[in-house]
Amino acid sequence: MKPMKDAPRCGKTILLKHKTHGWIEAHFDKGYWVDSPMTGQEYYGDAWVCGDDLTQIEVQDTPEGYDEPEALGWLDLPE
Numbered sequence: 001m002k003p004m005k006d007a008p009r010c011g012k013t014i015l016l017k018h019k020t021h022g023w024i025e026a027h028f029d030k031g032y033w034v035d036s037p038m039t040g041q042e043y044y045g046d047a048w049v050c051g052d053d054l055t056q057i058e059v060q061d062t063p064e065g066y067d068e069p070e071a072l073g074w075l076d077l078p079e
Contacts, residue, residue, distance in 0.1 A: 001073035007048075016048055017072040021057065025077070026050040029058075 001017060008014065009028040016026035031045040047058040048071055059071045 001075060003073060004069070004071050007071075007074045009046075013077055015075045015077055016050055016059070017074065018050060018057070018059065019070045019072055021050070023075075024050045024057075026059075026074075 007016075007028070009030075011027055011029075013025055013027045015023050018024050026048045029047055029049045031047070033041050036042045050057045050059065
């Protein structure tokens with residue numbers, strides 16, 4: 001298992017070891033701004049998007065890291 005600090009952030013799909021969900025396919029999604037009727041604009045931060053459209057979970061990626069990491073490591077997808 002490789003450390004998350006070395007995981008590719010180019011949109012490539014990887015296998016991410018999630019604390020609760022085990023091994024799950026994931027890709028990195030750069031944060032973005034969206035218009036919100038209540039706050040004007042909201043920023044959705046950088047995150048690892050895991051699973052498919054029905055079971056999607058997100059693991060936030062911050063420069064400070066995590067107090068209790070959800071993303072424990074990663075591997076390349078098998079060929």
